[in-house]
Amino acid sequence: xxxxxLLEITIDGFARGMLYALLGxxxxxxxxxxxxxxxxxxxxxxxxxxxxxxxxxxxxxxxLAALVGVAGVGVLSVVVDRTLLTSVYRSTGExxxxxxxxxxxxLEILLSGILYVYxxxxxxxxxxxxxxxxxGIRIRSSSLFIIAVAGVLLLGLFLFLRxxxxxxxxxxxxxxxxxxxxxxxxxxxIRTLIFVLSAVLAAVAGILWSIQSTxxxxxxxxxxxxxxxxxxxxxxxxxxxxxxxxxxLGFVVTYANYYIGTYFSSVILFSVAVAVLIARPEEIS
Amino acid sequence: xxxxxxxxxxxxxxxxxxxxxxxxxxxxxxxxFAFDMTVTYLANLLVRLLVFASLALAxxxxxxxxxxxxxxxxxxxxxxxxSTALLSDTVGVSPWLFYPAAGIVAGFIxxxxxxxxxxxxxxxxxxxxxxxxxxxxxxxxxxxxRDLTGGSTGTSFSGLELPMVVEALGVSGRLVTYYLLFxxxxxxxxxxxxxxxxxxxxxxxxxxxxxxxxEAAGINVIRYKVVAGVVAAxxxxxxxxxxxxxxxxxxxxxxxxxxxxxxxxxxLVLGGMRTIVGPFLGAGVIxxxxxxxxxxxxxxxxVLGGLLIVLFVYFREGIVPKTRAAWDSDRVQSLRSRDSDTxxxxxx
Numbered sequence: 001x002x003x004x005x006l007l008e009i010t011i012d013g014f015a016r017g018m019l020y021a022l023l024g025x026x027x028x029x030x031x032x033x034x035x036x037x038x039x040x041x042x043x044x045x046x047x048x049x050x051x052x053x054x055x056x057x058x059x060x061x062x063x064l065a066a067l068v069g070v071a072g073v074g075v076l077s078v079v080v081d082r083t084l085l086t087s088v089y090r091s092t093g094e095x096x097x098x099x100x101x102x103x104x105x106x107l108e109i110l111l112s113g114i115l116y117v118y119x120x121x122x123x124x125x126x127x128x129x130x131x132x133x134x135x136g137i138r139i140r141s142s143s144l145f146i147i148a149v150a151g152v153l154l155l156g157l158f159l160f161l162r163x164x165x166x167x168x169x170x171x172x173x174x175x176x177x178x179x180x181x182x183x184x185x186x187x188x189x190i191r192t193l194i195f196v197l198s199a200v201l202a203a204v205a206g207i208l209w210s211i212q213s214t215x216x217x218x219x220x221x222x223x224x225x226x227x228x229x230x231x232x233x234x235x236x237x238x239x240x241x242x243x244x245x246x247x248x249l250g251f252v253v254t255y256a257n258y259y260i261g262t263y264f265s266s267v268i269l270f271s272v273a274v275a276v277l278i279a280r281p282e283e284i285s
Numbered sequence: 286x287x288x289x290x291x292x293x294x295x296x297x298x299x300x301x302x303x304x305x306x307x308x309x310x311x312x313x314x315x316x317x318f319a320f321d322m323t324v325t326y327l328a329n330l331l332v333r334l335l336v337f338a339s340l341a342l343a344x345x346x347x348x349x350x351x352x353x354x355x356x357x358x359x360x361x362x363x364x365x366x367x368s369t370a371l372l373s374d375t376v377g378v379s380p381w382l383f384y385p386a387a388g389i390v391a392g393f394i395x396x397x398x399x400x401x402x403x404x405x406x407x408x409x410x411x412x413x414x415x416x417x418x419x420x421x422x423x424x425x426x427x428x429x430x431r432d433l434t435g436g437s438t439g440t441s442f443s444g445l446e447l448p449m450v451v452e453a454l455g456v457s458g459r460l461v462t463y464y465l466l467f468x469x470x471x472x473x474x475x476x477x478x479x480x481x482x483x484x485x486x487x488x489x490x491x492x493x494x495x496x497x498x499x500e501a502a503g504i505n506v507i508r509y510k511v512v513a514g515v516v517a518a519x520x521x522x523x524x525x526x527x528x529x530x531x532x533x534x535x536x537x538x539x540x541x542x543x544x545x546x547x548x549x550x551x552x553l554v555l556g557g558m559r560t561i562v563g564p565f566l567g568a569g570v571i572x573x574x575x576x577x578x579x580x581x582x583x584x585x586x587x588v589l590g591g592l593l594i595v596l597f598v599y600f601r602e603g604i605v606p607k608t609r610a611a612w613d614s615d616r617v618q619s620l621r622s623r624d625s626d627t628x629x630x631x632x633x
Contacts, residue, residue: 037410087598097410098354099597102550106593109547113587120583221543225421232414263429270422277415281407 004137009258010251015143015212017250018150022205023223024230024242025157026198032174032237033194036088036100040080040107042223043115044199045206048073049215050115052207053123062126069125070203077199080107081192089188108221115217127211146208153204154243157197161239170194174237202227229273235283299482305561306478310471313565317463328459332531334572335466339524340545341552341564342473346480347517349558350489351510353399354413356542357420358549361391361518363427363540365525370442370535371433380444384526391522392515394419399514403507420542427537439536442529462531469527473520478561480516485509551589554596557603566604 023041030038052062052069059065084107088100129142161167172180173187180187206223209215234245249269256265313335320327340358347353355361365387372383398419402412428437445465446458480486488509491499500506529535538544548571556567574592578585600607 035410037414084594084598094409097408099601101354101410101413102554102597103594105547106590106595106597109543109590109593110587111590113584113590116586117583225417228414229418261429263425266425267422267429270418270425273418274415274422277407277411277418278401278405281402281405281411281415 007137008139009254011139011147012143013251013254014247015140015146015150015250016254017247018147018154019205019209019246020226020230020250021154021243021246022150022201022208023227024234024246025154025239026202026205027224027227027231028234028236028239028242029194029198029201031231033170034085034089034100034191035097036085037097037104037228038195038198039101039104039221039224040111041198041202041227042220042225043108043111044073044077044202045209045223046115046215046217046220047076047111048203048206049123049125049210050119052125052210056125066125066207069207070200073199073203074196077196078192080199081195085191085195089191108224112217112220119217122214122216124210124214125207129211140212142211145211149204149208153201157201158239166190166193226269229269232273232283233276235280237283299478302478302481302561306474309562309565310467310474313467313470317460322460322463323457325459328457328463329531330572330576332459332463332466334568335463335470336524336528336531337549337552337572338565338568339466339470339473340521340549341556341568342470342477343517343520343524344549344553345558345560345564346477346520347395347399347513349553350486350493351513352409352493353402353510353514354409355395355398355416355514355517356413356546357416357423358521359540359542359545360420360423361394361521362525362528362545363423363537364394365391365522366442366529366535366540367427367434367525368522369445369526370440370529373444380442380526384445384523387526388519388523391525392519395514395518395521396511398518399511400507402514403510417542420546424537424541427540434535434537437537439534441533442526442535443533445526445530459531462527466527466531469523474561476516481561485512489513547589547593551593551596554601554603555592557605557607560603560605563603563605570604 023045026041026044027038030036048066048069050069051072052065055068056062056065059068084103088096088103091099127142127145129140129145131138132141132144133139159167161171169180169183169185170190170193172183172185173190177187180190202223206215209223230246230249231242233249234241234243236242249272252272253265253269256268260268317328317331320331322328322331340362344355344358347355368390369380369383369387372386373380376383398412398416401407402415407415427434434440445462447461447465450456450461451458488499488504491502491504492506492509496506525540528539532539552567552571553564554567555570556563556565575585575589578588602610
């Protein structure tokens with residue numbers, strides 16, 4: 001096969017990997033900080049896309065529509081955090097973990113159920129994509145756009161956690177909740193902030209996803225699962241690991257898609273997750 | 286998720302539990318007489334009740350009693366159904382000959398998962414993600430291995446019926462499927478009753494309350510967890526082919542996470558974990574609710590999701606323990622008022 005084709009696939013794989021990294025970061029943040037596995041993450045991604053498509057005729061520009069979609073998900077996530085997650089955080093230890101699984105699963109089903117009634121089709125944010133020819137390699141401009149936007153976001157997230165006071169406070173809660181409390185940090189407020197942040201990451205991921213392929217409500221759960229797999233492969237409590245795992249899995253899935261076929265690439269993805277879980281279960285618990 | 290219920294059950298003893306088992310089985314045995322079983326729609330509903338009650342009972346054993354959250358009930362049932370169907374198809378014999386294969390295949394998967402999980406000391410969340418990943422992988426295979434499974438359009442399946450019985454009694458095939466499931470469920474339920482009141486029940490309770498302490502007390506934690514996992518997975522695997530027989534079809538969506546695991550979980554939690562009646566009551570209530578929501582059409586999913594949230598936030602103990610608590614307090618009160626002149630109240 002031509003080396004140019006290989007390079008083209010690699011760039012597409014990198015773009016997909018960045019999307020996975022965004023979703024994985026969305027799972028990692030909330031799980032690492034509050035032991036809540038957010039099974040509703042994918043619905044947030046889909047809602048951002050649908051909201052964007054709905055307001056598109058009014059705001060007249062895809063970029064504005066996308067921003068409205070992301071903002072809408074931000075507002076929704078505040079509501080979810082204030083209501084549903086408050087009751088989850090009231091419990092502790094293993095009970096919080098199970099309660100988190102079931103309430104967010106319920107939320108996922110509830111929101112997808114409602115969306116199904118009103119928006120049963122497939123949706124996408126329009127993107128004026130073209131092929132850029134660089135030395136004989138044809139690159140999709142949408143792939144470059146995804147890499148740029150996701151890269152900036154992930155870098156921003158990283159700088160936030162490392163360099164800002166709020167980010168440091170967040171990492172303190174990650175490591176030791178009681179210790180953070182004693183230092184005068186309010187874990188509940190930090191959790192709200194992080195939950196909204198993770199929902200926004202998922203919303204951006206959904207919109208970026210939709211500029212290359214359409215999304216429907218039924219994709220929501222699949223998107224969540226992608227996020228969870230990336231997160232566990234990367235080691236759940238480490239954003240850097242999540243980003244690396246996302247990019248690697250993006251390559252794996254894209255190459256497998258190209259060489260073996262779609263369904264087999266999914267099976268490979270889930271098998272990687274099973275293998276990692278068996279190899280290092282203590283990292284997740 | 287409190288442990289007082291399990292404790293109460295021990296105090297009540299196995300005899301009264303056996304009565305409960307007998308009542309449930311008698312009720313299910315006469316249930317078809319209350320309905321016109323020639324109406325396909327009604328017959329299907331009753332069959333589905335037994336299918337899902339069996340699945341909820343299996344999940345009760347593995348999740349309720351040993352805290353291993355199996356989120357691949359659908360995939361296990363699917364593995365069972367596809368094993369029986371594909372083997373009998375390949376060899377060209379009656380599916381009955383390969384029916385045990387359904388239990389063996391699923392039970393073996395349950396054995397592997399439970400053993401690895403117990404050895405690697407996986408917590409409830411790791412087991413949940415692990416089994417969910419397996420569910421997703423198997424679902425992909427059910428859809429993707431088109432040559433074997435017929436892909437998303439599925440294949441028709443039949444043969445798990447007893448034509449002699451249908452002919453001899455002149456009843457519908459669905460009624461026979463119902464009673465096949467009934468016999469299966471009777472065996473499972475009596476087995477479950479025996480398990481609860483044997484050393485297994487005691488060990489399960491001990492492990493759930495404090496794993497390290499029970500290990501120190503000489504309980505082989507890994508063995509008991511694996512036993513629960515294998516028993517539950519085998520039951521689920523054996524339900525698979527009967528479920529396919531009742532639908533007359535093998536479709537990947539029949540065994541998906543959303544259409545099996547979510548429903549079974551809601552049923553178990555609603556009815557009450559670690560109770561005998563719970564899985565049946567939960568299955569009955571959810572199937573009735575599901576039918577009532579049939580008129581609301583697409584809103585059904587949304588309502589089920591909302592129900593799951595409400596259940597887990599406010600109602601985690603389930604119907605059976607809640608009712609029992611209410612009934613107990615009433616009884617205690619009446620006893621108190623009756624005995625107040627003879628006995629002194631222990632609280633005063």
